[in-house]
Amino acid sequence: MVAVAAAVYFPGLGGGFIFDDWVNLNALGRYGPVRDVDSLLRYLTSGIADPTGRPVSMASFLLDAQNWPADPRPFKRTNVLLHVLSGLALYSLLKALGERLTDPRHARVAALFAAAIWLLHPMWVATVLYVVQRQAMLSALFVLIGLRLWVASDHAFRSGFAARGWWLGSIAVLGFGLLAGLSKANGFLLPLLVLALNATVIRLHDNSLQPALQARRARTLLAVIPAALVVTLLAATAFGMTGHFSEREWTIGERLLSQPRALSQYAFYLAAPFLEPVGLFSDAFAPSTGFTPAPTTALALLALAATAIAGWRLRATHPAASCSILFFFAGHAMESGAIPLELYFEHRNYLPASLFFWAPALALTSTRILRTGAIVLSGFALVCALSTFKLSALWGHPDHLALHWADRLPESPRAQASAAQHEMRAQRPDLAITRLAPLVESSADQPQLTLNLLDATCAAGRPVLRATSYAEDSINKATVRDDVVHQWLVAMLLGTGSCHALNPAVKEQLVRAALTGIDRNQTEGEDAARSARLQALLALDQNDCKAAARRFESRIDSQRRPELAYDQVGLLASRCGPEVGLKHLRYYLSDTDAVEFRMPTPMLRLRDHLIRRQGLWEVEWQRLEDTLIEEVGQRSLTPSSVGGIERVAPTNEKASSTSKQ
Numbered sequence: 001m002v003a004v005a006a007a008v009y010f011p012g013l014g015g016g017f018i019f020d021d022w023v024n025l026n027a028l029g030r031y032g033p034v035r036d037v038d039s040l041l042r043y044l045t046s047g048i049a050d051p052t053g054r055p056v057s058m059a060s061f062l063l064d065a066q067n068w069p070a071d072p073r074p075f076k077r078t079n080v081l082l083h084v085l086s087g088l089a090l091y092s093l094l095k096a097l098g099e100r101l102t103d104p105r106h107a108r109v110a111a112l113f114a115a116a117i118w119l120l121h122p123m124w125v126a127t128v129l130y131v132v133q134r135q136a137m138l139s140a141l142f143v144l145i146g147l148r149l150w151v152a153s154d155h156a157f158r159s160g161f162a163a164r165g166w167w168l169g170s171i172a173v174l175g176f177g178l179l180a181g182l183s184k185a186n187g188f189l190l191p192l193l194v195l196a197l198n199a200t201v202i203r204l205h206d207n208s209l210q211p212a213l214q215a216r217r218a219r220t221l222l223a224v225i226p227a228a229l230v231v232t233l234l235a236a237t238a239f240g241m242t243g244h245f246s247e248r249e250w251t252i253g254e255r256l257l258s259q260p261r262a263l264s265q266y267a268f269y270l271a272a273p274f275l276e277p278v279g280l281f282s283d284a285f286a287p288s289t290g291f292t293p294a295p296t297t298a299l300a301l302l303a304l305a306a307t308a309i310a311g312w313r314l315r316a317t318h319p320a321a322s323c324s325i326l327f328f329f330a331g332h333a334m335e336s337g338a339i340p341l342e343l344y345f346e347h348r349n350y351l352p353a354s355l356f357f358w359a360p361a362l363a364l365t366s367t368r369i370l371r372t373g374a375i376v377l378s379g380f381a382l383v384c385a386l387s388t389f390k391l392s393a394l395w396g397h398p399d400h401l402a403l404h405w406a407d408r409l410p411e412s413p414r415a416q417a418s419a420a421q422h423e424m425r426a427q428r429p430d431l432a433i434t435r436l437a438p439l440v441e442s443s444a445d446q447p448q449l450t451l452n453l454l455d456a457t458c459a460a461g462r463p464v465l466r467a468t469s470y471a472e473d474s475i476n477k478a479t480v481r482d483d484v485v486h487q488w489l490v491a492m493l494l495g496t497g498s499c500h501a502l503n504p505a506v507k508e509q510l511v512r513a514a515l516t517g518i519d520r521n522q523t524e525g526e527d528a529a530r531s532a533r534l535q536a537l538l539a540l541d542q543n544d545c546k547a548a549a550r551r552f553e554s555r556i557d558s559q560r561r562p563e564l565a566y567d568q569v570g571l572l573a574s575r576c577g578p579e580v581g582l583k584h585l586r587y588y589l590s591d592t593d594a595v596e597f598r599m600p601t602p603m604l605r606l607r608d609h610l611i612r613r614q615g616l617w618e619v620e621w622q623r624l625e626d627t628l629i630e631e632v633g634q635r636s637l638t639p640s641s642v643g644g645i646e647r648v649a650p651t652n653e654k655a656s657s658t659s660k661q
Helices: 002-014 020-028 037-044 055-061 072-098 104-120 122-128 131-158 162-181 185-198 210-240 242-247 252-271 296-313 319-331 358-364 367-395 398-408 413-425 429-442 447-460 465-478 483-494 504-515 526-541 545-558 562-576 578-590 602-614 616-632 639-644 653-660
Strands: none
Touching: 002 072, 002 104, 002 122, 002 367, 020 055, 020 131, 037 055, 037 602, 055 131, 072 104, 072 122, 072 131, 072 319, 072 358, 104 358, 104 367, 122 131, 122 367, 131 162, 131 185, 131 210, 162 185, 162 210, 185 210, 185 319, 252 296, 296 319, 319 358, 358 367, 367 398, 398 413, 413 429, 413 447, 429 447, 447 465, 447 483, 465 483, 465 504, 483 504, 483 526, 504 526, 526 545, 526 562, 545 562, 545 578, 562 578, 562 616, 578 616, 602 616
């Protein structure tokens, strides 16, 4: 099983980083290489996902690199290793659960088939070979280990070893639950998954016996109370995030109405490994706006409701089937609920589907049909392995993969944009234009289509008037709030995009389109900072250094962050001269009473606190100021007369912070 899994994933190790890999893994070099305790702490607290920042997952990436950029192959190799370990943990768990229901030999055979099918299933290719999804994999691994320890804890209670039961149960839920949750937030569902096992396979029949009483107390303290707390926090988080649905194209009600369709589709692809799963591009999954006119939403809701009811009612008569069903629903309680995540992603099934094949494997390996059942299960596993090998080979060739996704998912703007970008990198902008032009005609409000079409038109050296018109319209509708729009405009103005040679008037026209609807007098934080940044970069592009410096100062006033100031000083120094860069640095350092922009998550706020304690920015400001002074050519002058600007000592951020508390 292990060797086959390693073999089917081997062709995919040659692929590169994609999408969210870049924005998560670049923390490896954000504050320099990770080489001592201080840099390690800064790195571990730099995670941008979940309020926790997922520090355990962040730590795991250090196994593969300590700086950025890095070679993707070690990251993918470690992902495959973790996937194999999860398969072994799943086998151990299913074997232990099976021994509660049948003889040991039958339990081993069923566990082997069920774990092998899960391990080899093609739905996980887009999880295992997508480096950043290690977060989901690590969370699942710790949950599976925690569940196995919980089964061992229950066995200890039943055998009369209460102390052993308590510490095994505590390690299972508190220890591995914490590791799982700090890898990815859905790991905190471990107590809920424990209850799924306890309600089905691990049942307490004789409540009068002392071992059963101890086990019941452990279940209450270690599973029921934490599970209730998790459910309460999920509900509170969902209600607290209702405002975030304004950033989506659908409402909270439409998301909840869409999830039965999503869960049904997940189950369908799990049961049909010969069909290629959707993969990463799920933007074509339309939200459910009601039960009519299409009946799919109502049918999916009825099917899932019936399945959930059957799973609950079968607890006593068919505990394995009941366990698989309840486990699947419990595992989706976070990412398929009211939190405004994207509607559909197959990696969300990695943990919930781990027991999906166990009940069928138990049924098909019973003594009376063992030979026939083994043939059926072996054939199913073989189909999984071949499908996974085929997909893995595609993942090993990113250009082929992008074109394959685009051909298979014609209704996905992301897939088409990704394929067009690969065609442009292959010096074939004509192919990108042919791909995107018809789509833009029908979906002119999609910036990822219109902006890539404009890029391809620029790269091909063709007239850009029509493509610019489409781009302007989509930018105007999305505004600077849209990440795609903001990043594209920044690349254009910095000269790193395909359209950096556009007419200056056209550049200004596109920037103005992004700022339409953003009232700077009523906007704070991110919107105001993005607006000021674009206007500053536009001024730089027009060689208006005075206006650029003024706009950069406005950006600092809207969103005071040392990283922003550092980048702006560098830009001004390189484009306008070290004197201008030095003046901007002095502007930032002079306001010692200004409050630093508060980061959105507790982990990022902890990182800022650590950086202040370490004095990292004080040292960096001193170094940068000295460098700029040297470049101005005034090193021999007294510090107070350089460039006509009074020298300002770097702000002691730790002291400032303390004085404000």
